[in-house]
Amino acid sequence: MSDAADIPVLRARGLRKEYGKEEGLVRAVDEVDLDIGAGETVAIMGPSGCGKSTLLHLLGGLDRPSGGQVRLNGRRIDDIGEKALAQLRRTDIGFVFQAFHLMEELTAVENVELPALLAGRSPRAARRRAEELLERVGLAGRARFLPSALSGGQRQRVAVARALSNEPSVVLADEPTGNLDSAATLDVLQLFEGLHGSGQTLVIVTHDARIAATADRMISMRDGAFVDETWLTGGTTGRLGALIGLED
Amino acid sequence: MDRFPLAGRLLLVGRLAVRDLRRRRAEAALLLLAIMTATTTLTLGLVLRDAAGDPYRSTRAATSGPDVVASTVRVAESAGVPGPGKPARSTELTELAELAGAPGVVGHSGPYPVTAARLQASGRTSDVQAVGRDAGPASVDRPEVLRGGWVRDGGVVLEAAFAGALDVRVGDPVTLDGRSFEVVGVAVTAAMPPYPKASCIFPCMNGAVPGGEAGAEPPPGLLRNPGLVWLTRTDVRNLTPDPDSLAYVMNLKLADPDGAQAFSDANHGVAMQSWQSILEDATELAGDSQILLLIGAWLLGLLATASLSVLVGGRMAAQTRRVGLLKAVGGTPGLVAAVLLAEYVLVAVAAAAAGLAAGSLAAPLLTESGAGLVGGTGTPSITVPTAGLVTAVALGVAVVATAVPAVRAARTGTVGALADSARPPRRVGWLVALSARLPVPLLLALRVAARRPRRVVLGVASIAITVSGIYVLLVLNAFLAGQPLSGGYGDAQVEVLRRALLVVTATLLSLAAVNAVVITWATVLDNRHSSALARALGATPREVSTALAIAQVLPALAGAVLGVFPGGYALFAAVNATTGGDGGRAPLPPLWQLLAVVLTTVLAVAALTAVPARLGGRRPVAETLRAGLT
Ligand SMILES: Nc1ncnc2c1ncn2[C@@H]1O[C@H](COP(=O)(O)OP(=O)(O)OP(=O)(O)O)[C@@H](O)[C@H]1O
Ligand SMILES: [Mg+2]
Numbered sequence: 001m002s003d004a005a006d007i008p009v010l011r012a013r014g015l016r017k018e019y020g021k022e023e024g025l026v027r028a029v030d031e032v033d034l035d036i037g038a039g040e041t042v043a044i045m046g047p048s049g050c051g052k053s054t055l056l057h058l059l060g061g062l063d064r065p066s067g068g069q070v071r072l073n074g075r076r077i078d079d080i081g082e083k084a085l086a087q088l089r090r091t092d093i094g095f096v097f098q099a100f101h102l103m104e105e106l107t108a109v110e111n112v113e114l115p116a117l118l119a120g121r122s123p124r125a126a127r128r129r130a131e132e133l134l135e136r137v138g139l140a141g142r143a144r145f146l147p148s149a150l151s152g153g154q155r156q157r158v159a160v161a162r163a164l165s166n167e168p169s170v171v172l173a174d175e176p177t178g179n180l181d182s183a184a185t186l187d188v189l190q191l192f193e194g195l196h197g198s199g200q201t202l203v204i205v206t207h208d209a210r211i212a213a214t215a216d217r218m219i220s221m222r223d224g225a226f227v228d229e230t231w232l233t234g235g236t237t238g239r240l241g242a243l244i245g246l247e248d
Numbered sequence: 249m250d251r252f253p254l255a256g257r258l259l260l261v262g263r264l265a266v267r268d269l270r271r272r273r274a275e276a277a278l279l280l281l282a283i284m285t286a287t288t289t290l291t292l293g294l295v296l297r298d299a300a301g302d303p304y305r306s307t308r309a310a311t312s313g314p315d316v317v318a319s320t321v322r323v324a325e326s327a328g329v330p331g332p333g334k335p336a337r338s339t340e341l342t343e344l345a346e347l348a349g350a351p352g353v354v355g356h357s358g359p360y361p362v363t364a365a366r367l368q369a370s371g372r373t374s375d376v377q378a379v380g381r382d383a384g385p386a387s388v389d390r391p392e393v394l395r396g397g398w399v400r401d402g403g404v405v406l407e408a409a410f411a412g413a414l415d416v417r418v419g420d421p422v423t424l425d426g427r428s429f430e431v432v433g434v435a436v437t438a439a440m441p442p443y444p445k446a447s448c449i450f451p452c453m454n455g456a457v458p459g460g461e462a463g464a465e466p467p468p469g470l471l472r473n474p475g476l477v478w479l480t481r482t483d484v485r486n487l488t489p490d491p492d493s494l495a496y497v498m499n500l501k502l503a504d505p506d507g508a509q510a511f512s513d514a515n516h517g518v519a520m521q522s523w524q525s526i527l528e529d530a531t532e533l534a535g536d537s538q539i540l541l542l543i544g545a546w547l548l549g550l551l552a553t554a555s556l557s558v559l560v561g562g563r564m565a566a567q568t569r570r571v572g573l574l575k576a577v578g579g580t581p582g583l584v585a586a587v588l589l590a591e592y593v594l595v596a597v598a599a600a601a602a603g604l605a606a607g608s609l610a611a612p613l614l615t616e617s618g619a620g621l622v623g624g625t626g627t628p629s630i631t632v633p634t635a636g637l638v639t640a641v642a643l644g645v646a647v648v649a650t651a652v653p654a655v656r657a658a659r660t661g662t663v664g665a666l667a668d669s670a671r672p673p674r675r676v677g678w679l680v681a682l683s684a685r686l687p688v689p690l691l692l693a694l695r696v697a698a699r700r701p702r703r704v705v706l707g708v709a710s711i712a713i714t715v716s717g718i719y720v721l722l723v724l725n726a727f728l729a730g731q732p733l734s735g736g737y738g739d740a741q742v743e744v745l746r747r748a749l750l751v752v753t754a755t756l757l758s759l760a761a762v763n764a765v766v767i768t769w770a771t772v773l774d775n776r777h778s779s780a781l782a783r784a785l786g787a788t789p790r791e792v793s794t795a796l797a798i799a800q801v802l803p804a805l806a807g808a809v810l811g812v813f814p815g816g817y818a819l820f821a822a823v824n825a826t827t828g829g830d831g832g833r834a835p836l837p838p839l840w841q842l843l844a845v846v847l848t849t850v851l852a853v854a855a856l857t858a859v860p861a862r863l864g865g866r867r868p869v870a871e872t873l874r875a876g877l878t
């Protein structure tokens with residue numbers, strides 16, 4: 001534990017998020033402790049309203065906790081300013097949302113290069129990186145398409161490429177396949193598999209047990225707290241799709 | 249990591265702004281139009297302010313105008329007005345000529361002979377004062393020839409406003425006291441206010457006869473509304489058999505032009521008029537039309553503000569998700585503000601340019617025949633300060649319009665902003681429960697209005713402002729129609745005032761129309777989801793469109809009524825108070841006119857809102873409900 005490499009990418013201690021007050025008080029996240037190591041893929045599951053999205057937002061600095069700490073690569077992020085947080089989001093964290101959240105007025109490649117431009121890369125470098133990423137998610141031929149001209153699965157692959165733009169320490173995905181049919185789900189799933197294989201740290205919130213089964217670790221939530229944690233072995237190699245029954 | 253980290257961000261900000269504008273073309277066009285109406289009015293107001301104050305000054309500069317005009321005192325003998333006695337002709341002329349050497353005088357022209365005469369041109373007759381000039385240019389008071397040429401024997405040059413009033417053109421034959429002349433030119437001068445405000449070198453009177461009915465004859469021997477014409481000295485002498493009945497004028501340049509009034513007050517034994525007093529007489533009418541434009545500019549400014557608030561408010565709702573998205577991928581509050589600002593700055597710059605162009609194109613409408621107005625020597629042009637001010641105001645509007653959404657964007661939590669559009673319309677249960685009981689269009693209309701109370705208020709205010717403007721314009725129009733040549737207004741001047749009225753009315757109406765469309769459009773956009781949901785629950789497209797239209801027409805009715813009373817009354821009272829005018833003389837619009845205004849307003853709003861409301865009611869339900877997912 002003394003080795004610098006052993007510092008978890010993400011560490012939460014006593015993390016809390018509350019909404020409302022008195023009778024209306026909702027503990028969306030209730031005293032959560034969590035360590036996520038480099039290269040680990042963690043799946044978070046649980047019934048609707050148990051606080052999965054809220055936890056993810058807290059971990060990614062999209063929202064501020066009511067109490068407790070979050071550390072990213074050893075650095076506290078729960079108490080830093082709005083600007084510092086924004087800079088952190090653009091360099092160290094990649095988000096993938098259920099509703100894709102692409103800029104409708106930008107083409108696929110422009111969406112992907114957006115975080116790189118925000119981070120201050122030159123337009124040319126940003127474009128080169130974006131094209132590489134689109135190639136990697138299998139959409140090189142759709143680079144100039146607007147999101148409205150892409151299928152749901154393709155949109156989500158663009159969103160994944162965008163999340164990877166600045167080589168983030170961790171990619172946080174909130175039900176990335178929630179709006180997709182099973183074929184598109186498979187595409188996205190294989191993408192995450194590839195990421196996992198390349199050592200990308202991943203946190204995936206999902207309702208789908210088959211997707212959770214691909215992770216190194218599966219966490220079950222209920223009423224804002226962790227109720228179960230399972231380490232899965234050997235799930236990350238081989239033909240995952242076949243393993244979980246999405247492929248014949 | 250790169251040498252120019254700004255380049256990428258600039259590209260991003262520019263790209264997002266341009267793409268968003270391009271994607272929401274209709275909104276961008278309306279935004280442009282609203283700001284442009286304001287910048288056009290502002291340009292017009294500024295150009296005309298320059299034009300109102302400056303034509304006399306520019307005429308003065310262009311014609312090397314005198315600082316003081318001195319003339320021999322002519323007394324109306326037959327009128328029996330007691331004069332200072334009649335000095336010998338030669339003494340008087342000597343006194344005048346001696347002024348050339350008076351202390352403080354640095355230049356002069358004249359003395360020039362002047363005679364009174366009667367001019368006849370195509371059936372019209374008018375008294376004139378004819379000044380005898382040399383064919384060559386003088387050092388002081390060189391009337392600027394607008395059309396034709398300068399005097400020659402047998403050729404008369406008319407002062408521009410006088411020529412306009414008589415409708416006389418270069419080449420026309422006229423007679424002076426029965427002798428034939430040809431009109432060889434039309435010119436302006438700074439040595440005398442334009443027709444019908446001429447200075448009296450001979451005893452004369454301008455405007456209505458005091459104590460008499462309109463059209464009553466002035467006392468004999470008194471010139472009435474004399475025009476100014478120039479002849480050669482020879483022709484002036486030939487018109488007058490008795491050299492003693494000639495008057496003389498001399499134009500003086502002083503070392504200290506600002507001291508002209510003091511110079512003329514220090515009575516030198518001759519009649520004198522300073523350039524300041526000529527300016528005062530000359531700009532009386534310009535002041536009136538300026539007040540008119542000022543009122544118009546005020547009303548338009550208020551309307552533009554209302555329309556911008558609605559547009560920005562409407563766009564703000566649409567922007568929320570983009571803001572959330574930008575923040576999620578690492579946009580700082582500063583960058584988010586820059587993106588929002590960039591869009592409005594682009595629109596504002598375009599609107600400033602368009603407004604300057606439109607304003608300068610429209611300005612001649614109000615000043616061209618105003619050659620008669622104050623003897624303007626050319627079309628008013630855009631000065632650097634005018635362009636700067638208009639651009640600054642447009643940019644200021646952009647910044648103000650952005651401040652609210654930018655602050656809001658910085659404050660909105662990223663998560664909340666992202667969820668904004670995906671969240672279904674609120675109070676669905678309420679809608680379902682009530683829709684069973686109330687007529688559907690009425691229920692939906694109430695709901696539409698209740699969603700945006702501020703916008704309803706802006707809608708009512710915008711209509712009320714327009715209608716009170718129209719009310720005042722009706723009163724003024726009736727006043728102008730009933731008062732030919734009264735208050736010293738010539739036909740040409742009434743025409744100028746009418747044009748000013750027309751421009752103000754037209755702009756007011758177009759901006760009001762833009763406002764109505766903007767408000768409906770914003771409402772339609774705003775209610776996309778609830779409209780789609782209402783239709784998913786069984787409302788027909790017609791019911792939804794009707795509801796959207798009702799939600800506009802009811803506020804329009806309220807606004808129109810408020811605009812007549814107290815709006816119109818109050819505005820007219822304010823106009824009277826500021827102008828010191830005697831509003832008691834102006835007839836109030838008859839009741840039927842007021843009712844017609846209210847009715848027309850409501851019908852116009854209904855017609856204007858029909859199209860966007862229909863479009864809004866017909867959007868495919870599924871597409872709208874699905875629009876959140878991108
Ligand atoms: N802005 C908010 N205001 C009040 N309560 C909220 C807010 N956001 C979330 N909650 C509450 O917090 C709890 C957790 O919400 P969260 O969205 O994290 O659930 P979730 O596990 O992601 O659910 P789902 O699987 O449906 O997405 C819920 O009870 C929700 O009602
Ligand atoms: Mg969720």
